[in-house]
Amino acid sequence: MEVFESIKSLQQSLSAIGQNLTIGLVPTMGALHEGHLSIVRKAQGETDRVIVSIFVNPTQFDKKEDLVNYPNTLDADLEVLKSIGCDYVFTPNIQEVYQGKTRSESFDFKGLDQVMEGKFRTGHFDGVATIVKKLFNITKPDKAYFGEKDFQQLLIIKKMVALEFIPIDIVSVGIYREDDGLAMSSRNTRLSQEQRLAAPEIYQTLLKSKKLFQNGDLAKVKSFVKNEFIQNTELNLEYYEIADSETLKSAKEILADRKYRAFIAVFADKVRLIDNIALN
Numbered sequence: 001m002e003v004f005e006s007i008k009s010l011q012q013s014l015s016a017i018g019q020n021l022t023i024g025l026v027p028t029m030g031a032l033h034e035g036h037l038s039i040v041r042k043a044q045g046e047t048d049r050v051i052v053s054i055f056v057n058p059t060q061f062d063k064k065e066d067l068v069n070y071p072n073t074l075d076a077d078l079e080v081l082k083s084i085g086c087d088y089v090f091t092p093n094i095q096e097v098y099q100g101k102t103r104s105e106s107f108d109f110k111g112l113d114q115v116m117e118g119k120f121r122t123g124h125f126d127g128v129a130t131i132v133k134k135l136f137n138i139t140k141p142d143k144a145y146f147g148e149k150d151f152q153q154l155l156i157i158k159k160m161v162a163l164e165f166i167p168i169d170i171v172s173v174g175i176y177r178e179d180d181g182l183a184m185s186s187r188n189t190r191l192s193q194e195q196r197l198a199a200p201e202i203y204q205t206l207l208k209s210k211k212l213f214q215n216g217d218l219a220k221v222k223s224f225v226k227n228e229f230i231q232n233t234e235l236n237l238e239y240y241e242i243a244d245s246e247t248l249k250s251a252k253e254i255l256a257d258r259k260y261r262a263f264i265a266v267f268a269d270k271v272r273l274i275d276n277i278a279l280n
């Protein structure tokens with residue numbers, strides 16, 4: 001496994017890869033867990049060489065505190081990537097990527113960024129798309145892999161490559177969960193023991209809401225979820241939304257030919273956790 005901090009040295013090494021071999025890119029912010037590794041494994045199964053990028057992107061954080069407290073476990077990350085046979089790791093610093101201009105580009109995501117994560121985290125998706133576009137330009141992969149854990153982000157990236165005519169296949173990977181159902185996240189390490197014990201309620205509530213959704217009463221589903229969290233002393237609900245899986249528009253009624261998903265964001269004190277589930 002080769003590890004690069006500079007764009008130039010990474011590109012030099014990538015240029016030695018044969019033209020007939022395919023490259024898969026897995027962008028991450030590090031503090032790797034099994035969820036990330038499941039993505040790397042999928043990329044390894046589908047492409048000849050896999051690059052994992054590890055970069056905590058400042059422009060996608062709306063709260064400085066979240067950025068400052070973002071876990072950094074670089075040595076352990078490199079060790080585990082090596083152990084699963086990753087080919088290349090790209091770990092640039094901010095200067096290398098932003099060249100002194102740590103600002104987001106502005107994108108028109110046709111409304112995909114106006115709801116949920118985009119509504120509650122100002123500028124978040126412009127920051128995400130800015131760094132992903134840079135990583136695409138730097139590494140020029142054939143395929144790039146993103147987790148459904150960040151389902152809205154996945155749609156935003158698909159929109160970005162369509163708008164910018166970027167010839168890269170965007171591949172989605174299902175949500176990887178702990179045994180108790182909690183979606184794996186780098187932020188889980190910041191949970192206290194009590195918060196960690198309470199956190200599986202997020203997925204449990206999503207599952208219950210999926211069941212209730214079958215009755216077709218959206219208002220009832222939403223008020224059920226609200227109530228579940230009012231009774232929970234460790235977790236505060238930020239939003240629960242039922243949205244169209246393609247447009248992310250909030251569902252007003254259930255149409256037989258559309259797919260819907262439930263999305264949730266919850267605070268355990270200052271730690272923000274998100275999850276989602278397909279409803280039909």
Ligand code: AMP
Binds near residue numbers: 027146149
């Ligand atoms: P992050 O390091 O949190 O920016 O995540 C890097 C990539 O891993 C993103 O595409 C995430 O959606 C994905 N990811 C994070 N956690 C999970 C998980 N539990 N299951 C599947 N994908 C995940």
